[in-house]
Amino acid sequence: MALDWLMQLGAAAGKLLLHPIFYFSFILAFIVGMFRVTRERKDFDTRVYDIYQEIRFILPSSLAVGLVLSLIGLTLGLALPADLLSFIAALFIIFSIGGFFLLSPAWTLTAAYAVFFLSERLGYSFISYESLKMSAILTILAVLTALLVIAEGVLIRKRGHQGTSPRLEISKRGQKTAVHLARRLWLVPVFLPVPASRPLDSFADWWPIIPIGAESYYLVLFPFLIGFSMTIRSTLPELAVQSTGRSVIFAGILALLIAAGSYWVWQLSAIAVLFAAVARIAITRRHYSYEKHRPYFFTTQPKGIMIVGVLPGALARKMGLVIGEIITKVNGIPVHTEPEFYKALQKNAAYCKLEVIGKNGQLRFVQGSIYENEHHELGLLFAPEEKEYMDDSVFSD
Structure with a gap:
């Protein structure tokens, strides 16, 4: 049997x-x-x-x-x-x-x-x-x-x-x-x-x-x-x-x-x-x-820019960055927009140091080597900046 x-x-x-x-x-x-x-x-x-x-x-x-x-x-x-x-x-x-x-x-x-x-x-x-x-x-x-x-x-x-x-x-x-x-x-x-x-x-x-x-x-x-x-x-x-x-x-x-x-x-x-x-x-x-009845989570932040996506195999993933974290400084420079983020990266084209507010609300530091002129250098996607679209409003409350 x-x-x-x-x-x-x-x-x-x-x-x-x-x-x-x-x-x-x-x-x-x-x-x-x-x-x-x-x-x-x-x-x-x-x-x-x-x-x-x-x-x-x-x-x-x-x-x-x-x-x-x-x-x-x-x-x-x-x-x-x-x-x-x-x-x-x-x-x-x-x-x-x-x-x-x-x-x-x-x-x-x-x-x-x-x-x-x-x-x-x-x-x-x-x-x-x-x-x-x-x-x-x-x-x-x-x-x-x-x-x-x-x-x-x-x-x-x-x-x-x-x-x-x-x-x-x-x-x-x-x-x-x-x-x-x-x-x-x-x-x-x-x-x-x-x-x-x-x-x-x-x-x-x-x-x-x-x-x-x-x-x-x-x-x-x-x-x-x-x-x-x-x-x-x-x-x-x-x-x-x-x-x-x-x-x-x-x-x-x-x-x-x-x-x-x-x-x-x-x-x-x-x-x-x-x-x-x-x-x-x-x-x-x-x-x-x-x-x-709750506000959007991935929006413009008062103290930095929020990560909305991390590309697989990118340096950001190897550095331990995850969605929902907020990057406040890049190479010691405060950042509030995506252009500011990439401009601050150019301060040191081969290496970067980030100050990040983790999902637990605690500040931490991450760092790693990068390659100059690489597309999406760290492999990060950010929440859109609200101020860019306020003049194009087509909806109302």
């Missing part, structure tokens, strides 16, 4: 490469990366990250999450019909039209639950599930939704704030200001048992069938797409994103507790998925409401 399970796991892992969603996720991330680079060049005359930045986050951080979910799913016997999994994959593609934002499992899997339930109730069934009861499928969908919402929160909290992209936008006062866009796409592969209630030749003749209890099942490594997108205006990206991640985790845990009750009262499964969807919307609305 152990050898059969190993064969199943190995075959499922290998055949993941044949699943359309696997390739779709990379294509989607590549397209989003192209648009991001175009926007960064328009705003800052340079790209911050290369076109493959979104692709780099698709798998590495989500493999461990997928492994944990696989262990839970196989232990609990979270078996779903192959037709339903195919429908969920189609929903990923449809929801992706709205961007990464709509790929939260709180919405994609809730939509799958709603369509499956209504189609059965209205007599328009399009999913074959001979060896499972409808109530069991709904319970499993609810549990899986809650587990994936928890996984979404974990990924947001751990990885969502890394590599955020700065952008410029016009404030209500008609002034240019900088904000940060956190956008991620994760592919979470999860091993799931699929009932083998009909011949497999028409679906996947390379899957050996393994017996689990009184039923026969085969394993699939199903790629769940989880997307995340939020714009941060009033605080540091790390703080806002991690706060959102914690809230999503908490919402997923509550949804899981409700879903667990559906093992005895299946109607609770509907409440669980509805709660997950409403809670996810509430978390998003809370973020926007919070920022609506």
Whole structure:
């Protein structure tokens, strides 16, 4: 039996490469990366990250999450019909039209639950599930939704704030200001048992069938797409994103507790998925409401210039400079604008010393060698200077 399970796991892992969603996720991330680079060049005359930045986050951080979910799913016997999994994959593609934002499992899997339930109730069934009861499928969908919402929160909290992209936008006062866009796409592969209630030749003749209890099942490594997108205006990206991640985790845990009750009262499964969807919307609305009543964070500073971006591999990154810090002096010269910053750098074309107010509010000193006439000599992007745009105001409070 152990050898059969190993064969199943190995075959499922290998055949993941044949699943359309696997390739779709990379294509989607590549397209989003192209648009991001175009926007960064328009705003800052340079790209911050290369076109493959979104692709780099698709798998590495989500493999461990997928492994944990696989262990839970196989232990609990979270078996779903192959037709339903195919429908969920189609929903990923449809929801992706709205961007990464709509790929939260709180919405994609809730939509799958709603369509499956209504189609059965209205007599328009399009999913074959001979060896499972409808109530069991709904319970499993609810549990899986809650587990994936928890996984979404974990990924947001751990990885969502890394590599955020700065952008410029016009404030209500008609002034240019900088904000940060956190956008991620994760592919979470999860091993799931699929009932083998009909011949497999028409679906996947390379899957050996393994017996689990009184039923026969085969394993699939199903790629769940989880997307995340939020714009941060009033605080540091790390703080806002991690706060959102914690809230999503908490919402997923509550949804899981409700879903667990559906093992005895299946109607609770509907409440669980509805709660997950409403809670996810509430978390998003809370973020926007919070920022609506607070001033922009990346703006002109009275004591220096604020860093809004650090180019990868640049000297500034090696010097330990990060976004949100304020440079007050360059080579002993006070600076308040970007032109003053670069003029002060020329005082010593081969070396610079900076006085910086860190994110903790403490003053520190950094220094390093630079190269004369190098474009973006330190690799820093700064918040726009408000006074340049006050005469061009097109908005009013």
